[in-house]
Amino acid sequence: MTVRPFSITVDGRSVPVVPGQTIGAALHAAGIRAWRTTRFGARPRGLFCGIGVCFDCLVSVNGQAPERACLAEAAPGDEVTTS
Amino acid sequence: MTYDLVVVGGGPAGVAGALTAALAGLRVALLDSSARLGGQYFRHTAVPGRTPGLERFLRQAHALSDRAEVLSRHQVWSVSREPGGDLLVHAGSPDGQAVAVRGRRLLIATGAYDRPLPFPGWDLPGVLTAGGAQALLKGDGVVAGRRIVVSGTGPFLLPVATGLAAAGAKVLGVFEAGGALGLARHPLLALGKAAEAGGYALSLARHRVPYLTRHAVVAAHGEREVEAVTVARLDKQWNVLATRVVECDTVAAGYGFVPQIDVGVQLGCGTRHDVDGSPVLEADAAQRTTVPGVWAAGEPTGVGGWRLAELEGRIAGRSVVADARRSTSGAAGVEVAAGEVAGVLSRRRDRWRAFGAALHRAYPVQPGWQGWLRDDTLVCRCEEVPLARIREAQELGATDARSIKLLARPGMGWCQGRICGYAVACLAGEPQQPPRRPIAQPITLGALSEAAEPGDDLTTSGPGNPDDLATSGPGNPDDLATSRADKPDDPLAH
Ligand SMILES: Cc1cc2nc3c(=O)[nH]c(=O)nc-3n(C[C@H](O)[C@H](O)[C@H](O)COP(=O)(O)OP(=O)(O)OC[C@H]3O[C@@H](n4cnc5c(N)ncnc54)[C@H](O)[C@@H]3O)c2cc1C
Ligand code: FES
Numbered sequence: 001m002t003v004r005p006f007s008i009t010v011d012g013r014s015v016p017v018v019p020g021q022t023i024g025a026a027l028h029a030a031g032i033r034a035w036r037t038t039r040f041g042a043r044p045r046g047l048f049c050g051i052g053v054c055f056d057c058l059v060s061v062n063g064q065a066p067e068r069a070c071l072a073e074a075a076p077g078d079e080v081t082t083s
Numbered sequence: 084m085t086y087d088l089v090v091v092g093g094g095p096a097g098v099a100g101a102l103t104a105a106l107a108g109l110r111v112a113l114l115d116s117s118a119r120l121g122g123q124y125f126r127h128t129a130v131p132g133r134t135p136g137l138e139r140f141l142r143q144a145h146a147l148s149d150r151a152e153v154l155s156r157h158q159v160w161s162v163s164r165e166p167g168g169d170l171l172v173h174a175g176s177p178d179g180q181a182v183a184v185r186g187r188r189l190l191i192a193t194g195a196y197d198r199p200l201p202f203p204g205w206d207l208p209g210v211l212t213a214g215g216a217q218a219l220l221k222g223d224g225v226v227a228g229r230r231i232v233v234s235g236t237g238p239f240l241l242p243v244a245t246g247l248a249a250a251g252a253k254v255l256g257v258f259e260a261g262g263a264l265g266l267a268r269h270p271l272l273a274l275g276k277a278a279e280a281g282g283y284a285l286s287l288a289r290h291r292v293p294y295l296t297r298h299a300v301v302a303a304h305g306e307r308e309v310e311a312v313t314v315a316r317l318d319k320q321w322n323v324l325a326t327r328v329v330e331c332d333t334v335a336a337g338y339g340f341v342p343q344i345d346v347g348v349q350l351g352c353g354t355r356h357d358v359d360g361s362p363v364l365e366a367d368a369a370q371r372t373t374v375p376g377v378w379a380a381g382e383p384t385g386v387g388g389w390r391l392a393e394l395e396g397r398i399a400g401r402s403v404v405a406d407a408r409r410s411t412s413g414a415a416g417v418e419v420a421a422g423e424v425a426g427v428l429s430r431r432r433d434r435w436r437a438f439g440a441a442l443h444r445a446y447p448v449q450p451g452w453q454g455w456l457r458d459d460t461l462v463c464r465c466e467e468v469p470l471a472r473i474r475e476a477q478e479l480g481a482t483d484a485r486s487i488k489l490l491a492r493p494g495m496g497w498c499q500g501r502i503c504g505y506a507v508a509c510l511a512g513e514p515q516q517p518p519r520r521p522i523a524q525p526i527t528l529g530a531l532s533e534a535a536e537p538g539d540d541l542t543t544s545g546p547g548n549p550d551d552l553a554t555s556g557p558g559n560p561d562d563l564a565t566s567r568a569d570k571p572d573d574p575l576a577h
Binding site for chain 2: 018020021022025026028029033034038039040041043044045046047048049050051052053054055056058064070071073
């Protein structure tokens with residue numbers, strides 16, 4: 001396991017990560033608390049339940065299908081895109 | 084490879100159950116969706132903090148990893164019955180592949196999640212569930228915000244508020260919608276938990292956090308994120324008496340927990356309504372569900388805290404071991420069956436259960452919260468269904484939650500009604516029904532179309548003496564708070 005802090009990029013912007021943190025936690029800690037908008041009302045969303053139940057926190061990591069940022073552990077080099 | 088026992092869930096209940104069975108020499112596999120064992124309470128980062136019981140839990144988790152197949156980051160989405168009677172547990176692996184683990188027996192230990200109540204603005208970023216704020220803090224070392232308001236009902240608000248305050252957040256208040264008693268007469272005191280209640284009271288006082296009963300956040304305001312909340316003084320039924328606005332950047336709100344019982348319902352396990360109305364899996368004294376070969380422990384059988392969860396896990400583990408012996412050695416098993424539920428363990432469990440029931444009764448959700456909603460308040464966050472649309476459906480003749488769902492679509496989105504299910508049931512005027520989700524966790528179509536089998540190289544072993552697990556000591560729940568090493572080498576000993 002990596003022990004030193006590293007960064008990931010979120011929509012091209014660099015976000016610091018403490019090893020072991022989820023992508024959602026790293027975003028929230030960096031002050032990015034709204035990173036997705038809803039389909040119908042374009043309402044901003046970020047973390048809500050924090051444990052993978054609500055699906056508010058969806059992001060796409062390295063071009064893959066959307067996943068829950070609160071469950072996905074951040075890895076060095078991760079490129080996260082939000083919608 | 085067919086395991087003697089497959090456990091779903093790696094919290095205190097699942098780990099205790101799995102370890103009990105593994106120490107008795109059973110081949111055990113445990114699947115959990117998280118990266119690390121621990122569940123919701125023993126959530127820990129690489130550097131463990133000071134959580135009561137954590138060290139002991141880590142010893143158990145370590146012992147388990149040596150003796151069983153532990154599959155972390157595996158999301159179980161369904162369990163099916165094979166023609167021969169074995170159970171096939173289907174999960175998504177970390178790399179998105181489908182994995183199936185076969186077992187003769189199954190232990191469901193999937194825990195619970197926060198029960199939120201909707202209010203205007205509750206979908207603004209910065210509004211989190213109380214458990215979500217706690218998970219961020221304990222699991223990621225992230226303080227959810229700078230100026231935080233804690234609101235809802237139940238004793239869980241106390242560790243959340245004190246944890247956030249101790250981590251440096253300005254906690255502007257704990258707004259407990261229930262009970263007109265001050266902290267000095269908190270229900271925890273009545274339940275003989277004076278030390279715990281006193282600890283929270285002291286900590287709140289030290290950080291100058293006001294604790295107000297019959298108060299709650301009834302609206303959140305902001306453009307892109309929460310900037311302020313309306314805090315209301317409530318009557319006994321939670322109708323609003325007076326309001327004021329409090330500026331803050333974060334809300335942590337929670338109104339109890341919802342047991343996660345999808346896997347059991349899929350298999351046809353009987354359910355009942357718990358004291359707080361939550362549908363839970365029916366379990367007998369040995370934690371057996373109504374379906375042969377399927378056990379349940381921890382919050383799926385009713386919410387009552389991590390100590391109860393662990394006790395139920397241990398009892399389930401012993402019962403599984405007795406069942407395994409019975410199936411291999413006919414008559415000898417009868418004796419084991421009699422001692423299957425050790426007296427001390429079951430007495431402790433019953434006491435913690437009584438404690439859980441008392442807490443449920445002390446913190447009921449009152450109907451007045453429905454008056455906090457406005458026509459445009461989203462009840463279902465996923466499908467963005469406002470109250471008005473639910474009322475329309477009711478005017479069209481939808482009389483129960485299920486027909487409301489079919490007409491207005493709350494609960495049809497990503498979370499499958501996990502977040503709005505309780506509120507919609509209340510709005511329909513009925514108790515929450517057991518979930519009907521053919522798939523417990525959303526999975527990709529690719530994974531669904533694959534039918535992977537576990538490799539035969541997944542082996543476990545290491546027989547041990549199940550009797551080593553018997554703990555002694557008085558059956559007083561409070562004794563459990565202090566960890567007493569009966570036998571230093573017994574990872575399950577208190
Ligand atoms: C968000 C949250 C935070 C909490 N924080 C605290 C706290 O700080 N202090 C406290 O006293 N109590 C806390 N609680 C209450 C706590 O849940 C219980 O007291 C205790 O953890 C119950 O233990 P358990 O073993 O029954 O379930 P849990 O500890 O919840 O363990 C269940 C495990 O099952 C896994 N799981 C569930 N479904 C699946 C699936 N389909 N596939 C694979 N794995 C699955 C989960 O990832 C989890 O690890 C919290 C509850 C929640 C919901
Ligand atoms: S915050 Fe709820 S799923 Fe991630």
